[in-house]
Amino acid sequence: MSNIGSYEKRKENFSWDIAKQVLGWKQGEVLNIGAMCSDRICAQGKGDKKALIWQGFGGKQKTYTFNDLRVLSSGYAKFLQDLGVKPGEKVCLFMDKIPELYISFLGVLKMGAVAQPLFSAFGDESLEVRLFSADTKVILTTRKHVKKVRKIQDRLPALEKIVVVEGNPNKLRDEEIFFNVEDAPVEDFEVYKSETETPSVLHYTSGTTGQPKGAQHVHGSVWGQALTTSWVLDLKDDDIYWCTADPGWVTGTSYGIIGPWSLGVTQCVLDSGFTSAAWYQFIQDNKVTVWYSAPTAIRSLMRDGEELVKKYDLSSLRHLASVGEPLNSEAVIWSEKVYGLPFLDTFWQTETGAMMITNFPGMKIKPGSMGKPFPGIEAGILDLKTNEPVTEPGTVGLIAFRPGWPSMFREYVKKPDIYRSKFVGASENAMPPELRTDKSLWYVSGDRASFDKDGYYWFVGRDDDVINTGGHLVGPFEIESALVEHEAIAEAAAIGKPDAVNMEVVKVFVTLNPGYEPSDDLELNIMNFIRKRLSPLAMPQEIEYTEKLPKTRSGKILRRYLKALEWGEEVGDLSTLEDD
């Protein structure tokens, strides 16, 4: 019997208070995600239960109980408090998927600061933009990654402390602090008394224009994360759960930390890159029962074939789910064939904080479909021209949600206008607190879909120019801004091009400055320039040299024209195209 039972019955009798019942949470308890994932689980008598089974490069392994999480996260909390960090201030976590990342995340929240995890493969420019925007006060990083921080620290006036939590402490600079939490566990820490609206986690997400935006979440998001984890991922007390996402992205925190640990479930983390054989070995060794992964990984596993699957004992698996980009029907059918279980697609985004449209355990699966809205979520498809909800099945429009679910982002940091622009029907000067609670509005996700006669949603594509590569959103503006800093490049346009495994990869069109000619060396130089400055995800996998970029008469580069040509689609209205 699945945790959700009957989807239809859950919809009829839904209240977010059910999350409190699922967690056994009583009115008057401290609502602090850090404590709910550690102290609270210990108070339930599960202190000796395994919380984290971690494996790194070279097969290195570590295991932590919930009691370990409790005292070590309190160690981080006290350390930060002693360092002078105040509640509400931003603490960036910039490290690989090592135990310190997961434990310090809880520690930051326990002392009331805001956790700002960033993907450790980010280059120095991506890091700088996000730290500057957030006025980040402290960064926790590792010996391996502190070099990137050093390159940009002079341009970050708000950054007061650089703390290295792993690696060789002998090679640090004078102003850098080394902190080994294993030497400083804390038994009793007074957890910050956060409330529903207290800021908790800050994730950055890319858009079509401008630099990435900081989507601010709150401690009250835990109700959404815990309930969706219970009903969609179907986690039970004796499960061994593996979420393959990196906590530098929202899946890695909502479902790689908060969801499972608030429910007291054991989870595994593999921090040694991707190979199909290593992943299967990891499932076999740890007897993983519930596996939450991404279409790019699933398609890579498909590529490596069924014969490889047969070499491993994967019989422990009982439930599979996927997120990050649409899961194609072939992948669903293949997984059912080779694992005996279909991957169930889930749709949500950084801003929503938790799953919104999903396939549920026990529900009839239509391969390729996103599934149905989570109980309590009012979803709709808005007409592309009028923004009115469509009623006819099969009509393509914008995926939208009525505001007010617990894990909804509360603002884009310092960008109220952009926040407002995400709500259809918002009045001119409406501010985030009214926007996020006004149920007459629609929050627009930026994706297009349709629903069928049975109420299943079907993804169509993005409604903007944002590139979804391997389940990660990359902003074309960020790439273009970095490209024109390359000495050879005069102008640039970045688009997503179709890719069988990653859904999209970055392709750029560039015009060169006088004195530069296209060459293999230049192409590689540009690729590595972006890889190091932004991230490997943003690195163009194809560079097309051109004499001129298509622009509007006002000089704006027409990405949609380039994208339409690339995808073989209609180029649409070109009346604003600049004349030759």
Next chain:
Amino acid sequence: MAEEMKDMILEYVVDEYVDEDDDLDVTFNTPLISSGIVDSFSMVSLKVFLEKKFKISLPDSEATPEAFDTVDRICTLVRKHQG
């Protein structure tokens, strides 16, 4: 010729993926992907380097983390496609 190819690939890996102060002694047998020196996302630029430098085309099905894990293995792959 084989040694020259190895040296060329090793030099590229060290230049592009290893920082000066990393204190890493990367050799022909040093694990690259499975040790985290080259992350799996960055394999793409390594693949492009090999294709451009050695005028070959590597199918995605063969450009796997295992095949790219050491300079020696990369050389084996390149030689296979050089015919």
